[in-house]
Every structure is written in structure tokens, then in C-alpha cells.
């Protein structure tokens with residue numbers, strides 16, 4: 001085995017505390033949260049107290065000013081335990097970093113401490129009913145009226161959509177300017193004109209809330225714009241590598257965890273007077289899975305190192321997301337097969353992980369969009 005060297009002993013201690021916390025405060029309740037369609041608010045507050053939310057927020061705004069490896073460890077432990085309802089990845093790795101990077105001083109002071117403590121849960125709303133991959137095709141508008149923007153439109157498939165207290169809304173401030181007409185806004189969930197649709201029923205990640213959101217003549221002050229007007233598309237492109245790395249880390253850890261559980265299962269399951277582990281087919285399947293995980297892990301870890309040094313580019317991040325999520329789906333499908341009928345039963349982790357894995361090839365940019373990014377780079381003049 002190739003040892004991972006991206007984390008030092010201090011980070012491994014942090015991992016230990018995250019894992020213990022999740023085993024005590026999340027694992028026993030996850031089944032109930034699947035029925036509720038969301039996790040508890042209490043979990044967010046407890047995690048905030050422990051410093052597990054948005055670790056990269058600077059100390060001056062209530063955070064611990066850690067590097068992204070702390071986020072990665074939280075993502076990995078959530079994945080390892082199959083606690084897919086917990087939307088911290090979206091909060092800590094995707095939404096909060098926008099405010100850290102492009103928020104005004106006033107926005108940082110107002111929101112970041114409560115995001116670290118878990119009192120403010122965030123979401124980011126890009127996708128609309130008629131457009132997802134083609135972000136420039138969004139129809140939500142934000143029209144300037146005096147000192148306010150008036151936002152109209154709707155979004156769908158929004159992670160943390162039911163629980164979010166603050167939503168980063170992607171809207172067009174100039175419908176004729178293409179990508180240069182897109183801007184970002186911070187919308188508080190108690191604003192007049194904001195409403196949530198139903199909690200969408202999904203084939204997996206059942207404890208995670210995913211919603212439609214509606215904006216009906218919603219007025220925000222100019223000071224709620226996040227960053228410069230017309231720069232929204234660029235900001236999104238700049239943040240996407242971290243989002244994709246986060247998905248890749250989750251994917252490969254989930255695959256590794258399910259593989260280990262499958263190894264344990266086939267060693268005790270009997271068929272034809274032998275354990276399932278004795279069949280050559282089983283050994284070959286496990287060997288293929290272990291090899292794909294090990295080789296992908298090395299690439300993903302290297303991407304994490306590059307990201308810490310500020311050098312992860314869009315193409316490498318797309319490759320990490322593409323390969324890790326494809327490996328995750330392939331490996332977990334083979335592991336389910338090795339469980340036979342039990343693999344199809346919801347009470348088995350492998351069944352849940354199989355259902356959870358599917359969306360990883362869809363959100364944060366589909367596998368096809370990842371290939372577009374990689375292909376275009378290869379062919380550029």
C-alpha cells in the first residue's frame with residue numbers, strides 16, 4: 001500500500017476527534033433523519049462548537065484559520081461513515097469560501113461568525129428548472145431599483161435548501177451581457193419574497209434536504225451583492241476547483257470504506273460450503289476495486305496538495321472529480337453485487353452508498369462537463 005502523506009499527525013488527531021463526534025452525535029440519528037428528509041439543527045450547532053464547520057474562516061471572523069485539509073478530513077469522515085445527509089461540504093467547502101474571498105468587510109463581520117458556529121446554514125443557488133450545466137442560460141434576474149436589487153426567478157435542486165438561513169443566489173444583472181451579466185447576491189431566508197418549495201424526494205442522500213427556491217420581487221440592498229456586479233460567472237469558475245476536489249475526496253473515501261466493509265462481508269458469508277472470499281471472481285473483483293481506489297487516491301491527494309499551494313487548476317480538478325466519482329460508482333456497484341441480495345437491502349451500508357453515489361457524477365458539473373473541460377484544454381491553440 002502507498003501511504004498517504006498529505007496529512008500530518010496533528011491532522012490525524014483532528015480526524016480522530018471528527019470521527020468520534022460523528023459516531024456519537026450523527027450515526028445513531030441518521031436513519032431518523034432519512035425519514036425527516038434533513039438532519040437536525042442541533043448537529044450543526046454541536047459541530048460548530050467543535051470547530052468542524054468552515055475551518056478555513058480566519059480567526060478574526062470567529063474561525064480557526066486552518067487550511068483546506070481540515071475541510072477535507074471532515075468530508076472524508078462523513079463519507080467513511082456514510083452520513084450523506086450532512087450538508088457541511090456544501091457549507092464549508094463551497095458556500096462560505098465565497099464570503100471569505102469576495103465578501104465585503106461588513107458581510108464578513110455579519111455572517112462568518114454565525115456560519116462557523118452553525119447558527120447560519122448556507123446554500124448556493126445556481127441551477128434552475130430549465131438550466132443546470134449551461135449556467136449562462138439562467139433566467140433569474142436582479143434589477144437595480146434605486147439602492148436595491150429586485151430579484152425574480154426560481155432555482156431547483158438546492159442542497160441545504162430547506163434548512164438554509166442564507167442563500168448565495170446567482171442572478172442576471174444584465175440579460176444581454178452573457179457571462180458578464182451574472183452577479184451573486186446574499187439573500188437571507190426571512191426576506192419578503194423568498195419562499196421554499198417542497199423538499200425534493202431523491203433516490204439517495206435521503207437525509208439531505210434538496211429544494212426548490214423562489215424569489216418573487218425580493219428586494220435586497222445594494223450591499224447584499226457579493227463582489228462586483230457582472231463578475232459572478234468568473235467568481236463561480238474560480239471556486240469550482242475546490243468544489244470538485246471536495247466531491248472527489250468524498251467519492252474516493254466512500255469507495256474505500258465500502259470496499260473494506262465488503263472484504264469483511266465476503267470473509268464470513270458462506271456459499272457452496274466455502275466463504276464467498278474463496279472464489280477467484282471475488283478476489284479479482286476486490287483486487288480491481290482496491291487498485292482503482294489506490295491509484296485514484298494518489299491523484300486526488302496530489303490535487304489536494306496542489307490546492308493547498310494555490311496551484312490546483314480547473315483541468316486537474318475536473319479530472320479528479322471525473323475519475324473519483326466514476327471509480328466510486330463502479331466500485332460500490334461491484335461491492336453491492338458481492339453482497340448478493342443483502343446488498344439491495346436499505347439496512348446495509350452498501351445499498352445506501354450505492355444510491356448516494358449516483359448523484360456524484362451529476363452535481364458540481366456532470367461527468368460530461370468534466371470531459372468538456374479536459375477536452376477543450378487538450379485542443380486549445
Ligand SMILES: Cc1cc2nc3c(=O)[nH]c(=O)nc-3n(C[C@H](O)[C@H](O)[C@H](O)COP(=O)(O)OP(=O)(O)OC[C@H]3O[C@@H](n4cnc5c(N)ncnc54)[C@H](O)[C@@H]3O)c2cc1C
Nearest residue numbers: 124125126127131132133157158159362363364365366368
Ligand atoms: C442532489 C442534488 C443536489 C444539487 N445541489 C445543488 C446546489 O446546491 N446548487 C445548485 O445550484 N445546483 C445543485 N444541483 C444541480 C446540479 O448541479 C445539476 O443538476 C447539474 O449541474 C446538471 O444540470 P441539469 O440537471 O440541468 O442537467 P442538464 O444540464 O440538463 O444535462 C442533462 C444531460 O446533458 C448533458 N449535457 C449538458 N450539456 C452538455 C454538453 N455541452 N455536452 C455534453 N453533454 C452535455 C449532461 O451531462 C447531462 O447528462 C444539485 C443536483 C442534485 C441532483
